[in-house]
Amino acid sequence: MSTASMGLHNRKNPHVRCRRCGKYSYNARKHRCSHCGYGETSKLRNYSWLNKDINGRRKN
Secondary structure: HHHHHHHHHHOOOEOOOOOOOOOOOOEEEOOOOOOOOOOOOOOOOOOOOOOOOOOOEOOO
């Protein structure tokens, strides 16, 4: 067996569809969603630096 052909065997997607937010951000190994935080916390994942206003200023 050569290394080149064995290198094609690791193409499984680590992220699957999240049951809470519906995005493909749920990490099957870590058991947490990187988008909404499902599996890690009961609150939705939200940071102040995620949302910007129309004119570029931060929303509170």
